[in-house]
Amino acid sequence: MTDQTPPPEPRGVRRLFARTSWPEARFLADVLRTETVGGVLLLLGAVAALIWANSPWGDAYTELGRWVPWSGGEALHLDLDLTAWAADGLLAIFFFVVGLELKREFVAGELRDPRRAALPVVAAIGGMVVPALIYVGVSVAGGGEGVRGWAIPTATDIAFALAVLAVIGAYLPQGLRAFLLTLAVVDDLLAITIIAIFYTDDFSVLPLLGSLVPIALFGLLVQRRRTWWWALIPLALVAWTLVHSSGVHATVAGVLLGFTVPVLAGKGGDGRRPRPGLAEHLEHKWRPISAGFAVPVFAFFAAGVSLRGADLGALVTDPIVLGVVLGLVVGKCVGIVGSTFLLARFTRASLDDDITWSDLLGVSFLAGIGFTVSLLIGELAFGSDGVEGDNVKAAVLAGSLISALLATVVLRKRNKVYRAIALKEQVDLNQDGVPDVYQKPGG
Template sequence: MTDHIPRPEHRGVRRLFARTSWPEARFVADVLRTETVGGALLLLGAVIALVWANSPWGDTYAELGRWVPWSGGSALHLDLDLATWAADGLLAIFFFVVGLELKREFVAGELRDPRRAALPVVAAMGGMLLPALIYLGVNLAGGGEGLRGWAIPTATDIAFALAVLALIGAYLPQGLRAFLLTLAVVDDLLAITIIAVFYTDHFSLLPLLGAVLPIALFGLLVQRRRTWWWALIPLALVAWTLVHASGVHATVAGVLLGFTVPVLAGTGRDGRTVPGLAEHLEHRWRPISAGFAVPAFAFFAAGVSLRGADLGAVVTDPIVLGIVLGLVVGKCVGILGSTFLLARFTRAQLDEDITWPDLLGVSLLAGIGFTVSLLIGELAFGSDGVEGANVKAAVLTGSLISALLATVVLVRRNAAYRAIALKEQVDLDRDGVPDVYQRPGG
């Protein structure tokens, strides 16, 4: 890759997607490597569900999802079937990790600087607003019966998107990878807000107020760096139970618990500096989230049966059309368009290592809306019935089209960057840090 020395800030030009620090680059690389495995397991869970649901034993798949392991939990609203446990329970682990990532970004990452945070925030908002508008427009024209699902195409699946990028984009600029990670984190924050505000059917204030106590105790322990599992896990379970009983989606409890964890390094009892606890807990819980919680949710959520389905009615359903167009067109145009407008009407410019075709590929990649889109679909239309099945088919179709289009674009871009890298190798110093990160302003 060609040498790059950022322009001085005093010239009034701010580069979008400029190369970050070496520790930040190393962190992004570590996340990408982890999400590759998680994305593969997520895909495996979805494929198994699809094959099973459309096999001669498809009824057993449906019965498994409807099985209630604890019928005596009705008093605590915990008489849930396995599919609901996966969506409400296991995904809380995923959102706990998301909460840790969000806090890290706001405290020590890209979002701590308002100027650098403006781009992913604006891009994420554009990438959520336009898909929602497309969905609403299609469904209003189709009679307006499916308007409740307006938020389904607004979410980006961070695990799938980062996994695809890691598999096909080894030579893409690091700034582009950091942008996708930060964009997905902001996207998750907005999606969590949408779920809490717009998809709460019944609301009970008393349990929600009760959840404040275990969350506060959890926060007090982690702030003092007391990582006693026998205390933290029960407190987290009590908080989850109370949030679930309040009517707010229980995964919000995971985010709130993640927000209480300190990010910055602290001082141990012996006076030595200890790393931030958020990084430690993320290292512990990310494999559980990516390796079990999210694939298990995908297994129970993606099993749409097409046996006996009227495919003609499915492809003309306004709900299906709105979701597919929102993911494929709305996400891409919303992210790319908002980025272009920000660069056009402010002093911000693309970094010299980044081209607009690069951004096109990443914007298409953001149309993979698997996990959170399926979750919102279940909250809007339920998991059973024709509408629920159509939502699953639409999310799978839109995500697959987005992934394929992004792959076509990014494979070509990756080949171009690979050719440059082969000609101009980046040398490493004895300390193992590339020279480009040690230049003034690098």
């Protein structure tokens, strides 16, 4: 049996962005395909919302978002309009998939090895702290009224970023793609922590404690490998309802449910490598629903900012807008590149032979695409209506677009270089379907 794990580096040598194992590379390829399609649908949803909101029928778009399908749910705080259902309900599916990703990364992925986990964790923290500081600085200089939105530019939209990467960077090194995915997963973990701690109003402890019962029952069933949809889905809905009633954002329920699912299913046929577990199975089931439906629908209801009659001069000088745009475009770049440079400097590590600092610069711009979670935090901080809410939407859209354009400029140039290399050194497949680069010594 051919070993599919890259050989260890020589003693004393540490590489950043090193190539992952072949099974990890295949899993990454599957994720990229799903998220790329989801990113395109997300973009279509956002564009449709912008066109409708700025058309002569813009009032109909606003009324649709404000429609309350169940007015009798006040006792459980479920008398929500469609915009709130998209943010609180559909995004719980997105964060359930995030919870599965996180569990897998910590148990069987990049984050299981503290040495390999250090880079995306440090980069994610740097990519959140610096944008937050920039936003707070701009806000304080402008009077400090918008400080509560400090977390808006800290998030990275994984679907949007991977969609852009798939279009412009087909030949970029696999280690760079794995870094972006892992960084975004860590980013999501930190973002949901921020939401739970800093954007929870009217907290009630009893419903939150009550939610632990259906979550525990859900966990008991999946640990026993019971995938009865007629039992798991009602338990998940009860857990979501109780978390929502507690005042904690309901998407936290999705993450907690994802954490209960086992990752490994035991040893494979060779007695060594673990077989994929229930987490990967559920991820394959729910990721298309998340990327293909939940996130695009949320984008449709969240991105529809109307610029009809808006004072564009006041908009571009608004501290909230400046803070969000600078945080996403400048803060993400400085935070990720700067933290990676410091990590390399103090640990005496070096970039992998296939990676350059220009590649990292392009990826850091991609991380500035802060669409889904940034819009969610913006709604929690300033509401979905009103001038501040609209300004946040416009700022997130502008910052994400600028980041995507800068990433395109940098990475398209790098992609041409890697394409030329790939054409000269074609990768052959052995009979086992594993590229030689994952098998040869030093590969």
